[in-house]
């Protein structure tokens with residue numbers, strides 16, 4: 315079992331290595347290459363195109379951005395900053411530029427982090443025209459007050475926003491949504507870990523012999539992608555989604571984090587907290603006020619989808635976030651696998667969550683059914699108590715997750731217990 319987990323973690327990490335060098339943004343060739351890579355892993359993934367100019371609520375799909383090269387040359391003709399060495403060097407959505415500038419003009423277009431002098435920051439300017447370069451603060455300090463040739467060979471033209479979608483049918487029309495984004499360039503925890511763990515989860519879901527719920531999984535550019543998707547399928551999603559996760563920041567080995575939905579008490583919230591409570595030593599609980607990804611759209615008023623996030627180091631809350639330090643060394647096979655395991659448990663629990671009702675009045679005489687140990691001892695008392703407590707809340711109003719929380723017992727132990735109780739005809743599934 316552990317060998318399998320080890321292997322799966324390493325496979326996911328190898329996908330990260332393949333995908334890491336691609337220059338992604340909210341649109342463009344990098345997104346298409348990334349989707350094509352996932353399409354090879356997941357042949358059922360459908361790749362959709364939404365043209366520039368398409369309206370989505372208050373937003374419009376922007377021009378497509380592509381960049382071929384970007385560099386700064388000093389007066390001796392030496393490239394001192396080169397996009398080919400690290401794609402974080404160019405500000406995302408930079409308009410084309412090719413000119414000789416003096417230091418003060420260049421300086422206005424440079425981004426660096428004085429507090430993290432070795433790190434290259436990740437900066438974008440999707441919706442206001444600009445150009446710029448990101449460099450380490452140490453390098454910036456070495457720049458001389460001379461002239462520099464700045465070149466960004468990019469274009470911003472009518473094109474498409476692309477996203478990937480895969481729907482895996484279950485017995486019921488009700489759906490579980492997994493949403494992940496594919497718009498960051500060479501950055502590992504935020505965001506490559508998200509689509510990678512999602513892809514591995516899809517492979518597991520596809521192999522299941524029986525599926526209760528239907529799965530809807532989307533690989534979108536963050537923000538504009540979820541807004542476009544919601545604008546296309548809002549009624550369907552509102553009617554069918556019973557639970558879901560934004561899968562992001564799931565690659566490192568640090569403490570787990572939980573970000574609730576706006577309503578805080580949806581099925582997803584309850585399941586996520588339950589699985590974390592019973593499976594990890596500790597985790598950080600954030601508030602919806604700390605949101606920062608597509609739950610901003612999914613949980614907004616009038617949309618109201620039950621979407622949460624379980625993360626490792628949460629975006630905006632670790633020093634390496636949105637810098638060149640969030641690289642392949644920051645994530646690990648075990649980090650990816652740990653997140654995969656926790657999300658898989660959440661999905662399993664959502665599927666196993668039913669409301670039960672006892673079929674007898676008063677406590678059943680458990681010893682009659684070989685359920686309650688016939689010999690009374692302290693240990694047996696504890697096991698018997700679990701069963702009695704479970705039955706005490708099987709009143710036709712509490713679902714399994716509720717009961718698990720109420721009686722502080724692992725939900726997966728209770729699932730096993732319900733299977734026995736159903737066989738003995740002591741409870742019924744509502």
Ligand code: ZN
Pocket residue numbers: 498504505629636
């Ligand atoms: Zn990000």
